Amino acid sequence: MSKKENLNQWFYETMLKIRLFEEKIIDVYARGLMPGLAHLYIGEEAVATGACATLEPSDYITSTHRGHGHCIAKGGDLNKMMAELFGKKTGYCRGKGGSMHIADTSIGILGANGVVGGGIPIATGAALSSKLRKSNQVTICFFGDAASNQGSFHESINFASVHKLPVIYVVENNQFGISVHQSRHQNIQDIADRAVAYGIEGKVIDGNDVLAVKDAVGQAVAKARSGEGPSIIECKTYRWRGHHEGDPNQGARYRDPKEIDDWKKKCPIARFEKYLKSEHGYTDETFKATRAKIQQLIEDAVEFARSSPEPDLEVALQDVYYEGGRN
Amino acid sequence: MSKKENLNQWFYETMLKIRLFEEKIIDVYARGLMPGLAHLYIGEEAVATGACATLEPSDYITSTHRGHGHCIAKGGDLNKMMAELFGKKTGYCRGKGGSMHIADTSIGILGANGVVGGGIPIATGAALSSKLRKSNQVTICFFGDAASNQGSFHESINFASVHKLPVIYVVENNQFGISVHQSRHQNIQDIADRAVAYGIEGKVIDGNDVLAVKDAVGQAVAKARSGEGPSIIECKTYRWRGHHEGDPNQGARYRDPKEIDDWKKKCPIARFEKYLKSEHGYTDETFKATRAKIQQLIEDAVEFARSSPEPDLEVALQDVYYEGGRN
Amino acid sequence: MAQMKLVEALNSALREEMERDERVFVLGEDVGLYGGIFGVTQGLYKQFGPERVIDTPISEAAIAGAAVGAAVTGMRPVAEIMFIDFITIAMDQLVNQAAKMCYMFGGNVSVPMVIRVPAGTGRSAAAQHSQSLEAWLMHIPGLKVVCPSTPYDAKGLLKSAIRDDNPVVFIENKITYNLSGEVPDEDYTIPIGKADIKREGQDVTLLATGNMVHYSLKAADELQQEGISCEVIDPRTLRPIDYETIINSVVKTSRLAIVQEACRTAGPGCEFAATVQERAFDYLDAPIIQIAGMDVPIPFNPKLEKTVVPSVEQIVREVKALF
């Protein structure tokens, strides 16, 4: 279902896609099918979904180590994503990138990023580029609460504010940088307050409310497109899983499991289901049907990934320098 | 005259020392006696003077490429400074540092710095150290308006705010980073507003008013010493000379000479003389006598530097690793 | 003597140094409550509290810079940068500040700090979490660079690094964290700047660091079967380098193969090869070879990842080709 046809359905399907994709990763990772690190986005689906709802395919995003959600919301191909996570030849990066380095520039995904804060200057440069090319594109730059302490955050937003670049800095405040709670990594509650330092607008919203995200980001996107420059939108949310699959007991070293339970009650998907029911006449049956459809897409992606070949060894030696593109 | 005995006299002498030292450099540099780069502080004397007035000898400062004023105000030895500028063996750094690298840890000067923003993390670490050692020392970190756009600014102040470190970030807003006016390098007018980003206090003051600087920094120092954490104090001021001696026509490429004239009317020393006259009964004679005394110190320093030997060539190979100290 | 893993040896070095000298403290991302992403600082937060085991914001430049500032004012910080790849963000503080202060300031300032950096491949962590950048650090006057390969060396060298009056970059090869070995119960140090002959031999010298030491030892076993006797040297310190031990070995064996994970071009092995050929030219019976990481970023797929760094088989093959 496309955004234009039926936005509510798109919201629902996109959040579910992310959730079910990630839940599948838990299983796949535990079974040793996915090498490397898996940083899951479960609980934060409304942010990527609401934000990307406001974009055109030609618009850009930059993403993070926790990037599956952004990629799916911007229209990434589930098969190529899953194959990449498996390290297969058919993956987005021919098996050379993995979870932290998926990109698809044909739909504006300028890359996940293994460096915390690493995508922020890149987003800024993409926005500069679209300004210079007068292409009317905007860029959404996703990053976490802890990334807002990197120098790259400060330098980039200052740069963008001087040149009034069309970029929206979307902070996914899930309250932790690995194990360090926000209260221990910064002396403020609302990261959006940092907008003051750049003379731009900053807004705090409930990041588990897909409609609120869409509205706030949508306004910022409209501003950016009309040449009024960057904004910071802070989305308060929470990650349900450990920092990565392998973080013992979902992070019990640094947080109370009860906190997780409390946040599960604020599940962005359950919340949106309630809304769909009460405002748009959705029923449990429609939910079930949608869920089954999406689950099938995920199973297909796993099957695609599983049955895809490993990259040939010489692939390891290719693409150090640009060879003309592979797609 | 020491601070404790007669603060007003100390203010006056210190500002004059800086002014006359720098005016001498203009001459010395033009005659080719000083190699490398000379970034002069003329016009900004009230900032270093007012700020350092609040410190004990055991307190720390970090300085910048434009560091002579900070060094003098913190009690640096004029002979050793001048000799260092001449590259002589008797200089602070045995001729190996030059203008941008003078340090004297025995009186808390942790170094000028050739890297814009490079001293900010170091000041933060010094403050962390004094907190850990419970030594009751504070650190003043000097830097320019343009340095406030470096990532190191952001990371350091965030760090200090989390740990409530005893450090005062003194922004010398002389309105330019080399040729780029503040309005072209950041989208705000008051850099002190950036304090909001760290949940700390920020204040803007007239940086040409030595008393105002002393008051504002003094309050911040008191706060820092009592464990209440860091502050940002922004001092609005102006550099009269070019970015360095060699910047054509005192920066005519990027600013209207009239602007310089307007600021000369706000000379911090002339202004303080007026105050001393009207409030403390100083006369032109006392000014003249003080000036003559200071001028002599500067001449002595030049003579000391001039007549000092060049470092032996093997000095170039020493001190790559610590050899136990040279003083 | 106790048997322990390398990660435990590092942990006990930190603990003992913090007990011995209250100027020593630890800072870095997730080193406190979490105990370090690789567990090196496990338990220290509990024992020494949040003031001496500091969880920092994600701000690598500030971490390194805070260490510099603390070091020049009387403390002995041990900072962790979570992956060597992120040292890229801290290079100004490390290279322009820490490494140069003593010199720039005329010898009057010492900077006794350690930066610990996990490095290397083997965890499918891809191009931004798997580099071996020791060559950069070896190039900088004013830095010392250490890279242990065994629990014994790790503990003794980390203590020396902490007691050194200069900035030391302490490189921990991630894949060796779980290697076990004997470690004395009593306090000991291993001097910075001393290589170790891990195996004596006659026919060829293998020079290797980190995990490549263990690969080289395995290769040496296999080569012994074929009648080739390998001397395996671990320089342990990459700056300053103990050329005396290395040259003596090459004078004896007349052949040198350098084994490293780092990329070949302008990598650490080039330093060794360039210096040894200059100092032992007349003793060499064959060109010095480098069995090195390929000149590519590290790929994610584990098979590809294995392909681009040396293997035991490759070492055996290439060393045999020297004869």
Added chain:
Amino acid sequence: MAQMKLVEALNSALREEMERDERVFVLGEDVGLYGGIFGVTQGLYKQFGPERVIDTPISEAAIAGAAVGAAVTGMRPVAEIMFIDFITIAMDQLVNQAAKMCYMFGGNVSVPMVIRVPAGTGRSAAAQHSQSLEAWLMHIPGLKVVCPSTPYDAKGLLKSAIRDDNPVVFIENKITYNLSGEVPDEDYTIPIGKADIKREGQDVTLLATGNMVHYSLKAADELQQEGISCEVIDPRTLRPIDYETIINSVVKTSRLAIVQEACRTAGPGCEFAATVQERAFDYLDAPIIQIAGMDVPIPFNPKLEKTVVPSVEQIVREVKALF
């Protein structure tokens, strides 16, 4: 043909490329209104306006990163980092992002950007404004590294760098800015990856970059007087390296001396020495020597500064000792 300074040659390369291709733009600190601290961008602001000649805040990481982001979205940025010493602040964007994106993303993304960096000694600018850090950049797969020594090479190579689809670090040896030379009036490029024989000779090969090319040529004149015929090669590109030209020369001369300003240990010369001894082992009549910067930070005092980098006399002396 016109006679012009190297700084003017760079300026005209930028101007012509900006005229030719509207995707090319310039960004950096004081590159606009001021025309660049060394004057390389003089006049461009006036001609092309503030949108294509962007004065940035002092934010090296953001400058490099903005270039990366612009490059992957269809532009061809040319960023200036005012001194190579400050590239330390931009290394994440350069090394972890720009250099690795094409590879990490499976070959589908190109990053056509240039970072220009003035480098080297000679201006009494002391330890934080005088480094030669090319060895770091040479070590990174995915980067190309260029370093011209003449106005002709500078212009032709900068054009090639701008037209290249990969990130290129363009090192400008500060002391050569004022050197004059002939530059063609018409458009021309010099291929990246091709060395240039600056002087033909028979007895020894001198390999040098930047200002050391000119020192080596002077030394070659003097050595000629004493009957030693030097071949002087400027690799011009430091990654990828044209080993064909270099090895052919060494095969002919049987002797190689590398001349560089950079510090010796783990410096650029080690790469050359290591590779040449491996590939031309049987042709060498003497050890490959490096006439290199000493392993110290650069001191401020001009006499000390001169002491720590090679001089013409030192080259003459050390090359003579090879015979």
